[in-house]
Amino acid sequence: MALPTDHPPVKIGKVGVLLVNLGTPDATDPVSMRRYLKEFLTDKRVIEWPKALWYPILFGIVLNTRPKRVGKAYEEIWNKDLDESYLRTYTRNQSESLAQSLAMHPNVHVDWAMRYGKPSIAERVDALKAEGCDRILVFPLYPQYSATTTATVNDKVFEALLAMRWQPALRTVPSYHDDPVYIDAIATSIEKHLATLDWEPEVVLASFHGIPQSYFKRGDPYHCQCLKTGRLVRERLGWTKERFRPTFQSRFGPEEWLQPYTDKTVEQLAKDGVKRIAVLNPGFVSDCLETLEEIAGEAHEIFEEHGGEKFTHIPCLNDSADGMRVLESVVRRELQGWI
Ligand SMILES: C=CC1=C(C)c2cc3[nH]c(cc4nc(cc5[nH]c(cc1n2)c(C)c5CCC(=O)O)C(CCC(=O)O)=C4C)c(C)c3C=C
């Protein structure tokens, strides 16, 4: 049998870098919110309960009530200039900025995607492949590893490859919770922010997103990595354990989550007579609903309601020069041998 002498044209030889963050609704209306929350809350990595238990609650209650309520919260923190959430704005900016920093490597192509919502991981992996990327570095944008975040990003990338005859080679970025460049950038962001104030916080809370305690007990390393980040930042600042404390926010559902809870800690500090606090979110690469609404908004209110006087939220690293230095150094390290 004669073999074909030619094959379809293919592009090869490029290296893709895919930044992936959690995701965000397309708009704040209940329909867009429901679509986003449905994709999020049907992820088995996020909610581990058996479907038979969870789906009646999800489809019967959560998806009928939460979209409207959370849509209002998103409205408060929406980037009105671009009509999108800040998480999308910052993730795109990070991708564009990283592409510029790597411009001396013309075979490297930087792109971004969201685990839930758009642009989807499948769409951007296909686009990188079509560009000729036969090697792809996947960067889940979470300094601390959790199955609920990092692993579900990686799962989705591998799922996209299921449909490919000629798969690209893949690398996934490990957690960088103790990377000295990251620790220094967080500590520097605290110092720079506090230098802009005419007051000093008595206590600084490093508030991480929580996960259910049961996930931790089954082996998720997230809690330990958060505590290590906290300890290293505190040591870099030379502060006491009383002044700098890790806490956990964003409880969802009836289970116990990682503690101490941020909201309860803020309330207790105010009740104990602490008048001035600062809160940062070192586990979030970009500001988003959880930092802008839950911390800069709600936690601030809780503190003042219970007698606190001065509250400041220290922004995430976002697309700042310090933040981009962290992302670039992690990417350059993980691309070794490919560029
Ligand atoms: C069981 C539910 C959830 C787990 C576990 C969880 C872990 C987790 N999430 C982040 C980061 C983000 N979460 C965000 C929003 C958000 N998170 C949950 C639920 C769980 N998260 C929900 C339902 C939502 C949507 C808002 C709401 O309905 O309350 C966001 C913000 C997205 C945005 O557009 O701004 C981020 C970021 C981490 C890091 C994490 C575990 C380590």
Ligand SMILES: [Fe+2]
């Ligand atoms: Fe979350």
Ligand SMILES: [Fe+2]
């Ligand atoms: Fe939240």
